[in-house]
Every structure is written in C-alpha cells, then in structure tokens.
Amino acid sequence: MLNLVTMTAIPELLVLVLAIFAAVILYKILKTVKKMLINTIIGLVVLVLANVVLGLDIAYSWVVILICAVAGTVGAIFVIVLKCTGIAF
Numbered sequence: 001m002l003n004l005v006t007m008t009a010i011p012e013l014l015v016l017v018l019a020i021f022a023a024v025i026l027y028k029i030l031k032t033v034k035k036m037l038i039n040t041i042i043g044l045v046v047l048v049l050a051n052v053v054l055g056l057d058i059a060y061s062w063v064v065i066l067i068c069a070v071a072g073t074v075g076a077i078f079v080i081v082l083k084c085t086g087i088a089f
Contacts, residue, residue: 036072039072039073040068040069040072042072042073043068043069043071043072043073043074043075043076044065044068044069044076046073046076046077046080047060047064047068047076047079047080050076050080054080056080056083056084058079058080058083058089059089061089064079064089067079
C-alpha cells in the first residue's frame with residue numbers, strides 16, 4: 001500500500017514543481033515585456049512631441065518605429081539627432 005501511494009505522489013510532485021517553475025519563468029518574461037512596452041511608448045511619445053514642437057517632419061516609417069520600439073527614448077533621440085544633422089530620415 002505504501003508503494004502505491006509513493007508511486008502516485010512522485011508524478012504529482014513533479015508536475016507541481018514544473019508548474020511553479022513555469023509560473024516563475026512566465027512572470028519574468030511578462031515583467032520584461034511590460035518594461036519594454038513602456039519604454040517603447042515613451043520613445044514614440046518623445047518622437048511625436050519632437051515632431052510637433054520642433055517641426056522636424058520625421059516620417060513614421062517602419063524603420064523609425066522599429067528603432068523606437070527596440071531602443072525606446074534613446075532610439076527616439078537617435079532618430080531626432082540623425083534628422084537634425086541631415087544624415088537620415
């Protein structure tokens with residue numbers, strides 16, 4: 001009888017450990033995604049404000065949006081500097 005209980009408890013315990021591990025990994029991924037999303041939104045807002053206030057006329061192409069999405073505020077400033085120096089955009 002003891003052997004039967006032990007054999008059914010091991011898989012249940014293994015599933016519990018794997019579920020806890022998956023929950024921790026999922027939490028860390030979502031936490032990172034949340035920070036990246038906030039950084040992206042702030043970068044795009046900085047770009048829009050610079051476009052409106054300074055009249056830079058930066059086109060919102062997929063390249064500009066991708067730079068702001070990956071680098072956030074730093075990417076927006078990079079795009080603004082490239083536009084002001086006449087190198088790109």
